[in-house]
Amino acid sequence: MTNDRYRLMADAVRLLFRSHGHVLSVRRAGGSDPAPGQLAGAGDHLEEGESLNQTARVESGIDVDPHRQEFCGLVHDVPLGEDRITPAFVAQSWSGEPHHAEPDRHDGLFRAAVGKASQDCRPYTVAICRLLAERRTYLALHWPVPTRGGAS
Numbered sequence: 001m002t003n004d005r006y007r008l009m010a011d012a013v014r015l016l017f018r019s020h021g022h023v024l025s026v027r028r029a030g031g032s033d034p035a036p037g038q039l040a041g042a043g044d045h046l047e048e049g050e051s052l053n054q055t056a057r058v059e060s061g062i063d064v065d066p067h068r069q070e071f072c073g074l075v076h077d078v079p080l081g082e083d084r085i086t087p088a089f090v091a092q093s094w095s096g097e098p099h100h101a102e103p104d105r106h107d108g109l110f111r112a113a114v115g116k117a118s119q120d121c122r123p124y125t126v127a128i129c130r131l132l133a134e135r136r137t138y139l140a141l142h143w144p145v146p147t148r149g150g151a152s
Helices: 052-057 123-133
Strands: 009-016 022-028 039-045 069-077 084-091 106-113 138-141
Touching (some): 009 123, 039 106, 039 123, 106 123, 123 138
Parallel strands (some): 009 022, 069 138
Antiparallel strands (some): 022 039, 022 106
């Protein structure tokens, strides 16, 4: 029996709210891939044997009680042909102080405005903030727009 099912990459992002509508972000290091030098939400790829909570914890170095966060939406993206799905969570309180947990991959922790993302935010991060600001639960990015009425 062959396992020829379609597979896609999974990420998890946790938006850690700070005062005045800002979320904690990381700036990707200049040589990192993807999005070198851009701000991104705290999160990472889901690895085998890892929960969504563990994935979102990696970059900020803090733990959030699963009962103290909310699911805010799902983004399905196809950047550069790489199919990926990202659940996004919001936390307004946590224990401990966020710190720069991956200095080899990021230049530090920063703040990003949810309603008006800066020009140096990763497009994917802008989309997740837009999802939250518009109170939507799903957003598809970079997918071809289907035509109505079929082929002519």
